Amino acid sequence: MKISEIVSLLNATMVCGRELGEREVEYGFASDLMSDVLTLETDNLLLITGLANNQAVRTAEMSDIPCIIFVRNKKVTQEMIELAVESNITLIEYSSSMFKAIAILSQAGIKPVF
Template identity: 40%
Template sequence: MTVRDVKEILGAQVISGEEFLNREAQTGCGSDMMSDVLAFVEEQCVLLTGLCNLQVIRTAEMMDVVCIVFVRGKRPDEAMIELANEREIPLLCTGHRMFTACGLLYQNGLRGGTSN
């Protein structure tokens, strides 16, 4: 599934990183706890979160996340957008709640990866 597919499935708005919409995602993860992301996320993952701080971008970079989707209409601030642009991480925003957004992506073929 590409980032563009994620955008279309969730009816999401691209905040930044439009040029990276053709990136392939292999798995998805929904979490507001970046410690869980560090522990369980696999490479080439779509990260769905309602957490809006710089740590989200830093964690995404460390874990080779292909894009970040902010749920519940949350929007990153300018510092987050700037850091994501520097790190070439696309940012998307959807009005869906996390459970719904994860379910829609799962229903369309994106899986959560292996369980530990």
């Protein structure tokens, strides 16, 4: 599924990486614990998290994750945007819960990693 499709499906806000909206993601992983994210080997992975800090973006950078959705109305900082732009990562803000995001995306065909 295209990142731009995910944004409209969730009615969420793409904070940066708009030009990368055509990229496809196939799998989703939801966690506030970056240590768990760093154990994954999956490609084309979407990260759903409530942890809005630099380390979430750094974790995505190291793990080759192209897109992060920040749930529960967490706000992305300017510093996070700068890190994300440097690494071609799309950041999305979503005002509702993690559970709701997962429910919608799962129904739309985003697959779990395990």
